[in-house]
Amino acid sequence: MVMLAKSVDEWLLRRILKLIGPAPIQLIFRNGEGISPQGVPPVATMMIPDRRTLWGLVLDPEVRFGEAYSEGRIYVDGDLVRLLESIYEAAADAPAYGSLYTRLASKWMDFRQSNSVRASRHNIHHHYDLGNDFYKLWLDRQLVYTCAYFPTPEATLEEAQVAKLDYVCRKLRLQPGETVIEAGCGWGALSLHMARHYGVSVKAYNISREQIAYARARAQQEGLSHQVEFVEDDYRNVTGKFDVFVSVGMLEHIGIANYHGLGQIIHRLIGDSGRGFLHFIGRNYPTPLSRWIRKRIFPGACPPSLQQAAEIFEPSNFSILDVENLRMHYAKTLEHWLDRFERSRDQVSAMYDPSFVRAWRLYLAGSIAAFRGGTLQLFQILFAGPRCEPVFWTRAPLYTKQSSIEAAKWTAATS
Amino acid sequence: MVMLAKSVDEWLLRRILKLIGPAPIQLIFRNGEGISPQGVPPVATMMIPDRRTLWGLVLDPEVRFGEAYSEGRIYVDGDLVRLLESIYEAAADAPAYGSLYTRLASKWMDFRQSNSVRASRHNIHHHYDLGNDFYKLWLDRQLVYTCAYFPTPEATLEEAQVAKLDYVCRKLRLQPGETVIEAGCGWGALSLHMARHYGVSVKAYNISREQIAYARARAQQEGLSHQVEFVEDDYRNVTGKFDVFVSVGMLEHIGIANYHGLGQIIHRLIGDSGRGFLHFIGRNYPTPLSRWIRKRIFPGACPPSLQQAAEIFEPSNFSILDVENLRMHYAKTLEHWLDRFERSRDQVSAMYDPSFVRAWRLYLAGSIAAFRGGTLQLFQILFAGPRCEPVFWTRAPLYTKQSSIEAAKWTAATS
Numbered sequence: 126m127v128m129l130a131k132s133v134d135e136w137l138l139r140r141i142l143k144l145i146g147p148a149p150i151q152l153i154f155r156n157g158e159g160i161s162p163q164g165v166p167p168v169a170t171m172m173i174p175d176r177r178t179l180w181g182l183v184l185d186p187e188v189r190f191g192e193a194y195s196e197g198r199i200y201v202d203g204d205l206v207r208l209l210e211s212i213y214e215a216a217a218d219a220p221a222y223g224s225l226y227t228r229l230a231s232k233w234m235d236f237r238q239s240n241s242v243r244a245s246r247h248n249i250h251h252h253y254d255l256g257n258d259f260y261k262l263w264l265d266r267q268l269v270y271t272c273a274y275f276p277t278p279e280a281t282l283e284e285a286q287v288a289k290l291d292y293v294c295r296k297l298r299l300q301p302g303e304t305v306i307e308a309g310c311g312w313g314a315l316s317l318h319m320a321r322h323y324g325v326s327v328k329a330y331n332i333s334r335e336q337i338a339y340a341r342a343r344a345q346q347e348g349l350s351h352q353v354e355f356v357e358d359d360y361r362n363v364t365g366k367f368d369v370f371v372s373v374g375m376l377e378h379i380g381i382a383n384y385h386g387l388g389q390i391i392h393r394l395i396g397d398s399g400r401g402f403l404h405f406i407g408r409n410y411p412t413p414l415s416r417w418i419r420k421r422i423f424p425g426a427c428p429p430s431l432q433q434a435a436e437i438f439e440p441s442n443f444s445i446l447d448v449e450n451l452r453m454h455y456a457k458t459l460e461h462w463l464d465r466f467e468r469s470r471d472q473v474s475a476m477y478d479p480s481f482v483r484a485w486r487l488y489l490a491g492s493i494a495a496f497r498g499g500t501l502q503l504f505q506i507l508f509a510g511p512r513c514e515p516v517f518w519t520r521a522p523l524y525t526k527q528s529s530i531e532a533a534k535w536t537a538a539t540s
Numbered sequence: 541m542v543m544l545a546k547s548v549d550e551w552l553l554r555r556i557l558k559l560i561g562p563a564p565i566q567l568i569f570r571n572g573e574g575i576s577p578q579g580v581p582p583v584a585t586m587m588i589p590d591r592r593t594l595w596g597l598v599l600d601p602e603v604r605f606g607e608a609y610s611e612g613r614i615y616v617d618g619d620l621v622r623l624l625e626s627i628y629e630a631a632a633d634a635p636a637y638g639s640l641y642t643r644l645a646s647k648w649m650d651f652r653q654s655n656s657v658r659a660s661r662h663n664i665h666h667h668y669d670l671g672n673d674f675y676k677l678w679l680d681r682q683l684v685y686t687c688a689y690f691p692t693p694e695a696t697l698e699e700a701q702v703a704k705l706d707y708v709c710r711k712l713r714l715q716p717g718e719t720v721i722e723a724g725c726g727w728g729a730l731s732l733h734m735a736r737h738y739g740v741s742v743k744a745y746n747i748s749r750e751q752i753a754y755a756r757a758r759a760q761q762e763g764l765s766h767q768v769e770f771v772e773d774d775y776r777n778v779t780g781k782f783d784v785f786v787s788v789g790m791l792e793h794i795g796i797a798n799y800h801g802l803g804q805i806i807h808r809l810i811g812d813s814g815r816g817f818l819h820f821i822g823r824n825y826p827t828p829l830s831r832w833i834r835k836r837i838f839p840g841a842c843p844p845s846l847q848q849a850a851e852i853f854e855p856s857n858f859s860i861l862d863v864e865n866l867r868m869h870y871a872k873t874l875e876h877w878l879d880r881f882e883r884s885r886d887q888v889s890a891m892y893d894p895s896f897v898r899a900w901r902l903y904l905a906g907s908i909a910a911f912r913g914g915t916l917q918l919f920q921i922l923f924a925g926p927r928c929e930p931v932f933w934t935r936a937p938l939y940t941k942q943s944s945i946e947a948a949k950w951t952a953a954t955s
Contacts, residue, residue, distance in 0.1 A: 217926070274934075275934075276934060276936070409853070409854060409857045409858065409859050409926065410854040410855065410857060430850070431846065431850050431853075431854075432847050432850035432851070435845070435846050435850065436847070438824070438846075439824060439826070439845055439847055442824045443824065444824050444865060444917060445824075445846055445863060445865060445917075446864075447864060447865065448860060448862065449935065450859060450860060450861045450862065452859075453930050453933065498926075499859055499927075504860075511824065511913075511914045518690075518692070518693060518868065519689075519690075519939075520864065520935065520939065521691070521939040523939075524935065524938075524939040524940065525939065525940075
């Protein structure tokens with residue numbers, strides 16, 4: 126380790142080292158001075174060329190790292206994902222990472238970024254209305270912007286997104302003629318898949334104007350408009366009676382305080398005999414998202430722990446039938462997205478300024494690191510009302526070709 | 541409906557009808573007077589020959605029904621399980637079923653039936669030390685006294701219990717040479733299965749003296765004593781370091797207040813890189829067990845909701861990987877047990893007095909009704925520490941023959 130002269134710089138660097146703990150990262154400061162990890166090769170080099178940035182990192186790393194990286198005041202040479210993974214891992218071991226300031230600042234952000242009907246519109250517009258052309262550059266053909274399901278790790282992103290859509294339908298064991306309500310339908314891929322392949326009627330809600338317009342056009346194009354209705358409205362305004370409730374990637378956006386209300390809404394929609402499915406980013410225990418992510422990427426978002434999510438089910442006497450954690454599948458999905466994003470860098474750069482490009486690279490890379498390391502989880506929950514007919518005898522039909530045959534055999538045996 | 545003379549009896553019957561709501565049951569009172577359901581054939585006839593019993597049912601149905609049935613002051617003609625199912629279903633619709641008296645009496649029972657180390661010994665002795673000869677009459681050959689896993693509904697009880705033991709091992713993906721700690725091991729079947737078929741070393745705890753003695757003798761007999769150690773002690777006294785924690789059917793007995801402590805114990809045993817498995821009777825939402833069941837069958841027991849169970853995992857940063865609800869498998873398991881119990885009636889009657897036989901019939905039949913109707917759930921939860929290598933890529937290998945081949949392929953593909 127090169128020893129720096131006793132100075133403010135050295136003190137600042139030591140503070141930063143304390144924050145990131147034993148992460149195998151090389152830090153280079155102005156004049157080329159720096160610190161290398163001992164004994165192991167660094168996974169990446171981080172260059173911080175000015176003292177102002179150093180001060181920022183020491184005072185409020187959660188926000189200032191992202192800001193400085195986006196503004197080009199921090200450079201990373203090497204594997205950005207591995208660098209972030211190392212920092213998360215080291216931070217998990219560092220005591221007292223959440224200072225009083227951090228907690229107060231987080232509360233203040235909670236207060237400013239509400240999940241009211243009006244604020245939600247703003248929050249969702251901020252992210253999902255960036256322009257369909259932007260998302261087309263790096264998502265799959267159907268624009269599925271949630272965790273895919275890779276039957277094998279070698280599956281392509283296109284295959285894995287179709288496999289996910291189908292996995293959701295099979296977990297719900299959709300039957301022709303049933304009615305489905307989807308809350309937070311993105312660009313409509315799941316609704317259209319359900320209608321086309323399972324013969325159900327779908328009513329799908331979303332408050333992103335661009336997504337709804339795209340989904341409607343697709344339904345029209347594919348001759349599915351009579352079976353799928355896309356509504357631009359808040360999930361709190363959904364009315365009607367349905368056999369099935371489904372929501373993929375919305376729970377993270379509605380705020381923990383609204384879970385009890387969501388449960389009541391679901392119960393109003395599917396009653397005691399319906400079934401439902403939630404797919405969402407979650408946590409091992411309650412923790413807010415990083416303030417930088419909430420400031421720049423997902424305003425108002427908060428992934429829940431399962432204890433928090435239980436507030437949706439328990440007051441309505443819903444039975445949880447199946448929970449699956451697919452976090453490694455989200456890491457892989459994000460690897461595909463980041464790879465495509467990097468390969469579209471020229472087009473993205475022509476659409477947005479450089480700080481946007483860097484912010485999105487950091488968000489995608491940081492998400493890979495969080496899912497790989499287990500800071501974030503991905504939960505799929507299948508549930509049913511107390512008077513719902515049992516959905517499966519065993520889960521085996523989900524993983525074999527003769528699903529319908531098995532199901533028929535079971536129905537015959539138990540009736 | 542036969543109208544009774546205006547009298548106390550009539551008032552009492554009307555109160556009872558209010559409690560059981562529209563259940564299709566014929567009630568017959570002394571002198572043969574009674575009430576039949578309107579429009580539908582009754583699933584069973586319940587005879588209540590004296591006014592004292594009627595008063596008891598009105599004042600405290602939760603306890604007095606079980607007491608009167610056991611003491612032979614209520615007779616049931618017809619299908620006992622269907623009768624109980626109808627009552628549970630009707631009761632779920634009846635408003636204000638839980639009166640102030642019921643809630644206070646439940647709290648008082650909570651207070652008297654603690655889950656301290658000493659009280660737990662008494663609670664477990666009350667049920668599990670009734671004599672191995674009694675349980676041999678109606679359990680499977682290996683004395684597995686928890687929910688079985690029926691690959692198809694037609695599987696025999698013997699097959700389904702072996703399938704369950706193996707399912708637990710495969711969910712945990714046990715590897716030869718690993719160390720396993722089992723808390724609450726019953727008569728030892730799971731520990732012995734793990735050791736014999738998966739080449740692991742097991743340390744297994746239980747506070748039932750008769751069960752531990754039986755398990756030790758079996759390990760000796762089968763030449764597995766070097767691989768499985770059975771310890772007669774409380775789970776709170778377990779020490780050591782292990783790769784895997786497993787507990788099947790213990791959570792219901794330890795009390796919700798001890799879940800946080802159990803989580804800390806599990807974390808001490810398997811650290812951040814271990815994995816674990818819990819199998820337990822649960823609820824859709826927090827509800828105490830019926831006071832009759834706690835008084836006569838399972839003192840100190842309380843099946844948790846998933847929100848309550850989460851207290852075990854979240855403070856230790858454990859990731860929930862997989863939750864499966866097998867309640868219909870418990871209904872089927874109990875059907876086998878009740879059937880065997882009835883076929884062994886003569887032997888059981890020779891061992892215990894008639895009120896014991898009736899109480900156990902009611903407990904088994906009531907449990908079938910509760911699992912069928914969804915008053916009780918059966919959860920299997922697979923979890924892992926934050927530094928545990930991902931256990932599965934997908935769940936498919938659990939349901940195919942080439943589990944190990946798939947697993948090897950995946951390891952090769954991701955390493």
